[in-house]
Amino acid sequence: MGIAESSHYWVSRLAGNDPTDPYGDFNNAWTLKWGDLEDGSNQGAYWRVVADPLAYEHASGQVWKYTIDDSKNDLTLICAIHIEEVVDEDFPILTLDNGTYRVEVRSNGDFSKLKLVGTSTVLTPELDFAMNEEEAVPILLRLTLDSNGLATLYMSEIIEDDDGNQHYIQVTGYASEEQGAFFGNNKGTVDYYLTYFTDFGAYSPDEMDMSDWVTNSLIQTGLAVVETLKSSRRYYLTNHVTDSSIVYGYDLSSNSFVNRVPSPSVHVLTQKIQSPDFLTLAGKRTDQRYNIILYVTTKGTDYKNAYRTGLSIMGECFDELYTQTGLQSGVDSIVSYQASFDSKMDNDQFICVHTLQLTYMKKVRMFMREV
Numbered sequence: 383m384g385i386a387e388s389s390h391y392w393v394s395r396l397a398g399n400d401p402t403d404p405y406g407d408f409n410n411a412w413t414l415k416w417g418d419l420e421d422g423s424n425q426g427a428y429w430r431v432v433a434d435p436l437a438y439e440h441a442s443g444q445v446w447k448y449t450i451d452d453s454k455n456d457l458t459l460i461c462a463i464h465i466e467e468v469v470d471e472d473f474p475i476l477t478l479d480n481g482t483y484r485v486e487v488r489s490n491g492d493f494s495k496l497k498l499v500g501t502s503t504v505l506t507p508e509l510d511f512a513m514n515e516e517e518a519v520p521i522l523l524r525l526t527l528d529s530n531g532l533a534t535l536y537m538s539e540i541i542e543d544d545d546g547n548q549h550y551i552q553v554t555g556y557a558s559e560e561q562g563a564f565f566g567n568n569k570g571t572v573d574y575y576l577t578y579f580t581d582f583g584a585y586s587p588d589e590m591d592m593s594d595w596v597t598n599s600l601i602q603t604g605l606a607v608v609e610t611l612k613s614s615r616r617y618y619l620t621n622h623v624t625d626s627s628i629v630y631g632y633d634l635s636s637n638s639f640v641n642r643v644p645s646p647s648v649h650v651l652t653q654k655i656q657s658p659d660f661l662t663l664a665g666k667r668t669d670q671r672y673n674i675i676l677y678v679t680t681k682g683t684d685y686k687n688a689y690r691t692g693l694s695i696m697g698e699c700f701d702e703l704y705t706q707t708g709l710q711s712g713v714d715s716i717v718s719y720q721a722s723f724d725s726k727m728d729n730d731q732f733i734c735v736h737t738l739q740l741t742y743m744k745k746v747r748m749f750m751r752e753v
Contacts, residue, residue: 383456383528383583385606386590386597388714388747390582394448397576397753398428401446406752416445416568428464428520428573431566445566452561454581455480455529459563460592462520462575465493465511469570472497477564478527483555485533487525489570496523498535500553506537520575526584531555539587576753594751603672603742604630604652610706611648616698622646623695631677639679640733646695649677653739657746670746671717676738685726688734696721696736703740717743 394410401412401422422431422444433443450457457478469475471491478485488497490505493512498504509521524536531554540549563579566572578592588605591597612625619628627644631651639647654673676699680692704716722737 383526383585383589385588385601385609386583386585388598388602388744390580390590391594391747391750392578392580392592393582394577394579395753396429396574396578398426398574399424399753401429401577404753406750408750409752410448412446412448414444415447415564416566417443419444422566425573428575429577430466430571430573432571433469433568443566443568443570445564445568448563448579450480450562450581452481455482456582456584457527457563458578458580458583458585458590459525459565460523460576460578461525461565462522463511464513464520464573464575465570466573467571468492469567469572473567473569474499475565475567475572476523476525477562478525478533478555479558479561479564480527480529480555481558481561482529483527483531483533484558485525485527485553485555487523487535489567496535498525498533498551498553500531500533500555502553504551504553506535506551509537520573522576524587526586527555528584532584534584534586536587541587594747598670598744598746599652599655599672603674603744604650607650607674607676607703607707611650611699611702614698614702616702618646618691618695619698619702622691623648631675634677639677639735640681643679645733646678646680646691648695648699649679651675651677668746668748670744672742672744674740674742676740678736678738679733681733683732685732685734688732689724689726689736692734692736693723696738700738700740707742715743717741 431444459478469489472488474486474488476487486499488499490497494508496506510518511521522538526534533555534550534552536550543549565577608628608630611628623646627647631649653675656671657668678692678696680688682688718741720739724734724736
């Protein structure tokens with residue numbers, strides 16, 4: 383989908399509160415599509431939906447709907463859930479329908495798995511929806527549906543697990559039935575700790591975080607720099623540095639520089655954030671400074687060649703970022719930079735690491751964060 387734009391936000395944000403009465407500005411309500419108002423209630427940390435006649439007579443559950451415009455075809459819905467009483471197999475819990483395609487997250491009839499249902503059906507790995515494990519937490523699910531019908535279910539906001547394996551499942555949506563976003567259950571008992579929705583895009587965890595602060599600092603700054611450099615048409619960035627060697631600097635160990643990421647490489651890191659100015663007394667917008675560091679690594683038996691190649695790569699990085707990300711007047715500008723050039727200080731040294739530090743000034747919106 384691509385990284386969320388600065389004007390995009392979660393249009394509805396619930397943290398266990400009444401779906402008809404969300405808190406804060408620019409936070410839209412849901413409407414009850416199915417069931418009775420008495421079948422859902424705020425339990426402090428979560429919204430509990432009961433569709434269990436054993437709990438009380440005529441308990442039919444609730445299904446909540448968010449109405450979307452016909453032009454909104456890329457959707458993202460996040461829910462954190464705990465299953466208190468098993469939902470009957472094949473009954474939906476989460477649904478996205480963009481007017482052309484529809485996808486559902488359905489019960490598997492147990493506490494350990496769910497189904498992602500489109501034109502095919504894929505099961506999630508085993509998860510603790512009953513919260514029986516020690517120090518258990520609600521399971522966080524992110525469901526996306528794009529305009530081409532591709533539906534993705536992420537679990538716990540993880541794209542790859544610790545072993546590098548894919549930690550999400552995908553299907554193609556089936557034909558639309560009723561446009562909108564839906565959550566709730568008309569069987570069993572489910573606790574909804576969190577529900578976020580946006581119709582601005584079908585966003586992965588690396589494209590739009592639940593927190594605006596993380597989206598601004600990590601995704602729209604650090605990860606956006608990585609994507610900008612990967613998309614460059616400049617000679618060294620295209621022909622000498624592979625996409626797999628332009629990475630965010632989660633790991634800046636010597637092993638990462640030398641072995642794990644092939645040289646030549648570029649590690650990008652959001653190092654520091656400052657907000658020297660609040661533009662209004664209410665703090666609706668702030669000027670913020672983001673310090674981005676690029677580590678350009680080359681190696682070779684002839685240090686001079688490694689040095690010069692690294693310098694050429696760093697020059698292309700600067701030119702690319704200045705022209706592509708640093709000239710958005712009033713929104714996003716590069717206001718200063720520093721560069722440090724490595725030099726050989728030991729006979730055994732064969733790694734050259736040049737460092738480029740850029741300071742971005744951004745105007746950041748602060749008033750779409752309440753839950």
